[in-house]
Amino acid sequence: MSCWQTLQDYGLRSIGIGERLLPRSDFTLCEHFVLIGSGMIWNIYFGVLALITGFFLATALAVAKASPHKWVRKPAEWFIFLFRGSPLFIQFFFAYFFFLSLKSQYAFFSPFTAAWLGALIVLFLNTAAYSGEIFYGALRSVPRGDAEAADAYGMSGWPRFRRIIWPTMLRLAWPAYTNEAIFLFHATTLVFFSGFPAWQQRGDALYYASYFADKTFNPFIPYPILAMYFILFTLVIVTVFGLVNKRLNRHLPTERRTRLRFRPNLLR
Amino acid sequence: MFSYCADPESLGTIAWFSCFLTTGVHLSFYLAFFKVLGLLAVTAPVALAFGFIGAMTARSHFLPLSLIGRAYIAIVRGVPDIAFFMFFVIALDQAFEWTRHKLLCPEWTQPIRQGNDFIVCAAAKLPLGTAPQWVHESYAFFLALITFSIVFGAFAANVLYGAMRAVPRAQIETAEAYGMTHRQSFWRILVPQMWVYALPGLSNLWMVLIKATPLLFLLGLEDIVYWARELGGTKTPKFTDYPHGDWRMWYFLALLIFYLGCTRVSEVLLERLMKRLTHGQATLGGEAQRKAAA
Numbered sequence: 001m002s003c004w005q006t007l008q009d010y011g012l013r014s015i016g017i018g019e020r021l022l023p024r025s026d027f028t029l030c031e032h033f034v035l036i037g038s039g040m041i042w043n044i045y046f047g048v049l050a051l052i053t054g055f056f057l058a059t060a061l062a063v064a065k066a067s068p069h070k071w072v073r074k075p076a077e078w079f080i081f082l083f084r085g086s087p088l089f090i091q092f093f094f095a096y097f098f099f100l101s102l103k104s105q106y107a108f109f110s111p112f113t114a115a116w117l118g119a120l121i122v123l124f125l126n127t128a129a130y131s132g133e134i135f136y137g138a139l140r141s142v143p144r145g146d147a148e149a150a151d152a153y154g155m156s157g158w159p160r161f162r163r164i165i166w167p168t169m170l171r172l173a174w175p176a177y178t179n180e181a182i183f184l185f186h187a188t189t190l191v192f193f194s195g196f197p198a199w200q201q202r203g204d205a206l207y208y209a210s211y212f213a214d215k216t217f218n219p220f221i222p223y224p225i226l227a228m229y230f231i232l233f234t235l236v237i238v239t240v241f242g243l244v245n246k247r248l249n250r251h252l253p254t255e256r257r258t259r260l261r262f263r264p265n266l267l268r
Numbered sequence: 269m270f271s272y273c274a275d276p277e278s279l280g281t282i283a284w285f286s287c288f289l290t291t292g293v294h295l296s297f298y299l300a301f302f303k304v305l306g307l308l309a310v311t312a313p314v315a316l317a318f319g320f321i322g323a324m325t326a327r328s329h330f331l332p333l334s335l336i337g338r339a340y341i342a343i344v345r346g347v348p349d350i351a352f353f354m355f356f357v358i359a360l361d362q363a364f365e366w367t368r369h370k371l372l373c374p375e376w377t378q379p380i381r382q383g384n385d386f387i388v389c390a391a392a393k394l395p396l397g398t399a400p401q402w403v404h405e406s407y408a409f410f411l412a413l414i415t416f417s418i419v420f421g422a423f424a425a426n427v428l429y430g431a432m433r434a435v436p437r438a439q440i441e442t443a444e445a446y447g448m449t450h451r452q453s454f455w456r457i458l459v460p461q462m463w464v465y466a467l468p469g470l471s472n473l474w475m476v477l478i479k480a481t482p483l484l485f486l487l488g489l490e491d492i493v494y495w496a497r498e499l500g501g502t503k504t505p506k507f508t509d510y511p512h513g514d515w516r517m518w519y520f521l522a523l524l525i526f527y528l529g530c531t532r533v534s535e536v537l538l539e540r541l542m543k544r545l546t547h548g549q550a551t552l553g554g555e556a557q558r559k560a561a562a
Contacts, residue, residue: 081528081531082528084531085527085528085531085532086479086524086527086528086531087478087479087480087481087482087527088479089479089482089483089485089493090482090493090520090523090524090527091524093493093496093497093516093520093523094517094520094521094523094524097500097514097516097517097520098517100514100516100517101514101517104514186347186348186349186350187348189348189350189351190350193350193486206348206350206351206354209351209354210354213354213355213358217358217362217386218386219354219355219358219359219362220359223351223354223355226347226348226351227343227347227351230347230348230351231347
């Protein structure tokens with residue numbers, strides 16, 4: 001079987017298009033590459049959607065945590081502590097069984113027990129908590145002069161936040177936020193190992209890599225391929241976020257710009 | 269556990285739970301918590317040692333050694349850690365068995381990889397097929413320990429490498445002016461001073477290490493996640509004296525609280541440690557402490 005044929009059969013296997021049965025023996029290198037690459041679709045799906053949705057909640061959390069009102073600040077602090085203080089792995093398990101018990105009472109919750117929605121929600125809340133903390137730190141280091149200038153122009157409330165505070169906060173937070181994005185992307189590999197079932201063997205990249213490793217007892221081929229894919233996508237993230245960083249810093253003289261540093265935050 | 273547990277069906281709620289939560293399997297569950305704490309207690313110093321060696325290697329003036337150190341740090345950091353965990357456990361196991369195979373069975377001629385199988389002679393198997401159950405379990409734990417140490421060693425190496433470079437250059441220059449050798453200035457000046465720069469990174473790492481412990485489950489150990497899944501599942505009266513529905517959610521809630529507790533306690537302790545380490549250091553924090561005391 002040619003590699004082109006394999007690509008047609010398994011290229012979209014992880015979302016259920018193509019050959020139904022996974023290869024069972026005589027694995028070729030091509031099959032390794034195609035199937036693990038196909039699994040990356042899920043990693044990208046989870047990573048991108050959680051990041052985009054999490055961004056908004058994170059901003060809200062940061063503002064809430066910086067609020068002088070106790071009733072606004074405390075919930076935000078607790079939310080961030082809850083999600084940053086416990087392992088994502090346990091959060092996945094808990095959420096899965098939580099949705100499972102809800103499902104047994106209300107049929108409405110049945111899509112929540114599937115990875116595409118349930119795990120996405122956990123990742124969304126989790127990344128919101130981590131980014132919220134980053135944004136909160138940045139919010140506190142917004143130069144006082146910027147806020148005073150806004151006051152002097154008679155800005156207050158929403159326009160003051162939207163046009164002065166928020167862009168500076170983003171600019172200051174961006175390097176750390178880039179790392180958070182990489183970190184989240186790496187964390188998406190946990191999804192199918194933590195309760196959420198891979199329906200019809202539609203899993204992510206690590207799911208297929210461990211499938212190969214289990215079948216061949218040879219970890220030296222699938223895992224380095226997986227590593228290669230991840231390093232590749234990490235570079236893509238760094239490039240995209242680098243462009244945004246450039247735009248956020250465009251008004252500053254070169255030496256005052258915040259630099260991006262590749263510094264992933266390990267695992268959660 | 270208690271004498272009144274003989275007939276669970278007749279008990280009230282509180283008494284029922286006191287019996288239910290002290291059954292043999294639950295005691296294994298509680299033991300698994302100590303397994304986690306034991307892993308933390310052993311991994312942290314070993315990983316720190318690995319990290320120290322890694323950082324020293326990366327700083328080496330001998331280029332190949334320095335490249336090895338940097339590669340160790342870079343590779344582990346660029347790839348999802350869970351992939352590393354799953355890779356190392358198989359790879360290490362096979363590396364050990366292969367080495368023993370070469371040493372113990374030199375007359376063996378067949379290839380080790382036959383199709384989809386990894387075959388070594390019976391004497392080289394780790395642990396031996398005849399070994400008791402506890403050896404198998406502790407071998408798995410031992411593999412997990414090395415894996416954790418390797419991965420976290422790389423993270424620690426990165427932190428320590430940064431910390432060594434953060435020590436003000438003037439301090440080393442002073443040491444050199446006093447006629448200290450390279451080695452002396454490293455051990456007497458650099459190492460004692462670097463901890464205060466390393467501590468924020470290391471405490472972050474400790475938090476991450478705590479949160480990484482549930483991954484033991486993926487390495488095939490009977491850890492708290494394993495027991496929570498086992499014990500929480502629906503139990504019918506046919507097989508147990510304590511039938512209940514699907515309680516896995518509550519078991520995982522307990523784990524969540526356990527981890528939150530660990531995080532909180534660590535935060536408080538590390539805060540105190542930082543205060544002690546800052547004492548007398550040439551940093552803003554140290555200066556502030558000095559002024560407050562004076």
